[in-house]
Amino acid sequence: MNSMNIDLGLTFDNSYARNLEGFYATCPGAKASSPELVKLNTSLANSIGLSNHDSAQLAEVFSGSQAPIGASPLAQVYAGHQFGGFSPQLGDGRALLLGEVLDEGGKRVDVQLKGSGRTPFSRGGDGKAVLGAVLREYILSEAMYALNIPTTRALAVVTTGEQIMRTQLLPGAVLTRVASSHIRVGTFQFFASRGEQDKVKQLADYAIERHYPQLKSSQQVYLDFLCAVCDKQAELVARWLLVGFVHGVMNTDNMTISGETIDYGPCAFMDDYDPKAVFSSIDRDGRYSYNNQPVLAQWNLARLAETLLPLISDDEEEAVAKATEAVTKFWEVYQGYWLTGMREKLGISTEEEGDLALCEQLLESMSGQEVDFTLLFRQLANDLETSSLESKSAEEINLESTSCESDKLFNDADKFIQWKKLWIARLSLDDQAKEKLSLPERVAMMNAANPMYIPRNHQVERAIEAAEQRADYEPFENLLTVLETPFTLQSGSEGYTKSAPKSFGPYTTFCGT
Structure with missing residues (x-):
């Protein structure tokens, strides 16, 4: 089959390949x-x-066997700190960027293969x-999308017909994913570590044009770029963190x-809340x-800020001071986003000084x-809803019942029961707002912020095992x-809300895609 015969109907416009040679x-x-195509995200x-x-x-294209019309397959180079240690050259070792596609609204996205060869x-x-790693990324990335969390997305899964040796022979597969781009902090680090500041500037200008065009007229565009990425x-x-990921x-x-x-x-997503939760084997x-x-x-x-210092100011001391201030503000900005999300999860519609505590x-x-972690927040909403059947305001809510x-x-x-008293008092304070929420509205706010269903680890493993061992994709x-x-709430899906059984044991994941 000749690649010229494969037209996917996609409008390719490959600006990375065109503008960033080297x-x-x-x-x-x-x-x-x-x-063989086993899944297409229609x-x-x-x-x-x-x-x-x-x-x-589609199987030919999304396995990497043939490029579609308009594609310009390439592997991007980048560096990176891996567990704190700097590797000066990494790059796409098992990924291939087919190119950039413009959708009907003119939005630009990367289409990339993962697992398509050396x-x-x-x-x-x-x-x-x-196959297992490919299905994991498909499930997790699409779950994140449904949870309204920015993410790369999964377009297709193709099995290759090969057996790949990891700790044992496993079915080979390729994931096709879609992203706003695949430019990383490590992409900047690659050129900065080589002293190629002209290329750092070239990359920054490209990233600003593609992702932050509103900054182009700024008098301090590279500092504003750093601040925008931090945000x-x-x-x-x-x-x-708000969903336990x-x-x-x-x-x-x-x-x-x-x-x-x-x-x-x-x-992985946490089942039980643990601030020290780690799932990676390494x-x-x-x-x-x-x-x-x-x-x-x-x-x-x-x-990232270190790579941008020469662009932020010709005066090194001034550049360091400005970049440090931008990065230091990250924590305050992060905490603001987290607190806003927690207020929604707890049904709080106003802001008070003691909310963080x-x-x-x-x-x-x-x-x-x-x-x-997931069930608790959803259950709080259920308890609130139950109490609201007999209550007209937060002051009348009684959550101290044994039921x-x-x-x-x-x-x-x-400790939790004592905390609930503080929470109900806070909801009562919320009721004093000019445009206060009714209890049903408050419950609806909580349910819109607290998922019932996350990709529970035992369910993910069940789907992977069925596909890998029996070519059974029904659980997936x-x-x-x-x-x-x-x-x-989905009728008949109660099993998907439950934590893993004790027999599932501690959960460990591996990098080996």
């Missing part, structure tokens, strides 16, 4: 022995203008991916300039634990109690269907 290596994907495909849904042709940056690896990342990480490998090469979640390797010191994620995000942004006290009451279901999620609920499809509407 920032990548052109290369083809590997020829798959027997590619709604996403339609949104980017993919009109050719012929499964055989590139000049593979560093001895085979450049391949296995995006502050919001992103706050959203992660642990990325697991927040290296600088896994932080995008666009502010999207990328590279779902050893990631994160032995907890560097990227749940509670440490905002700290490491700020650290990564400091590394109230939210932190709730987490303290949960720590060490094996409390399901209060949220208490039953704790091993010892004493069923899980995806539930996760598409995470905030809405």
Whole structure:
């Protein structure tokens, strides 16, 4: 089959390849022995203008075997701090950017293959991916999208017909993902570490044009660019923590300039709340634990700031001072996003000085109690709704009854019960606002912020096991269907709200796509 015959109907406009020569290596994907399309995200495909849904042709393209008309396949180069240690050259070792697509509204997105074979940056690896890791990223990224968290998205899964050796032989597969771009903090680091400041400027100008065009007229455009990226990342990480997500490998090469979640390797959602939760098999010191994620995000942004210093000011001392101020503000901005989200999760519609302490006290009451993070917030809304049937205002709410279901999620609920008194008092204060919420409106606010369904680790593993061992994709499809509407009760889906059984044991994830 000749690549000239494969027209996906996509409108390619490959600005990265056109404008950033020297920032990548052109290369083809590997020829798959027997590619088969096993999943196409039809709604996403339609949104980017993919009109050719012929499964055989899509399998050829999305396995990397053939490039579609208009594509310009390339592997991007970048560096990165990995668990604190700097690697001066990384790059797409198993990924291939097919090109950029303009959808009907003119929005530009990258279409990238992951697992399509060796590139000049593979560093001895085979450049391949296995089916389980591909399905994991598909499930997790689409779940994040449904949770309204900025993320790369999954377009397709293709099996290659190969068996790939990891710890054992596993089915080979390729993921096609879509992103606003794949420019990373590590992309800037690659050129800055080589003293190629002209290329750092070239990359910054490109990133500003693509992601932050509103900054182009600024008198301090590169400083404002740094601040804009800090803001995006502050919001992103706050959203992660609000749903109990642990990325697991927040290296600088896994932080995008666009502010999207990328590279779902050893990631997971918490079942029980644990501020020190770690799922990655290689994160032995907890560097990227749940509670440490905002700290490491700020650290990564400091590394970005270092690459931009010569652009921020010719005076080194002035540049350092301005960049330091920008990065220092990250924590305040992050905390603002997190607190706003927590207010929504707790049904609080106004702002009071003690709100941060109230939210932190709730987490303290949960720590060490094996409390399901997702269920607790949803149960608080349910308890509030139950009480609202007999109450006209927050002052009349009584959540001290033994029938209060949220208490039953704790091993010892004493601290939590005391916290609830403070929460009800805060809701009463909220009722004094000029445009106060009714109790049903307050419950609706909470349910819109607190998902019922997340990709529970045991459910993800069940879907992967069925697909890898029996080529059975029904658990995968069923899980995806539930996760598409995470905030809405779905009849017959009660099993998807439950924590893993004790027999599931401690959960560990691995990087090995």
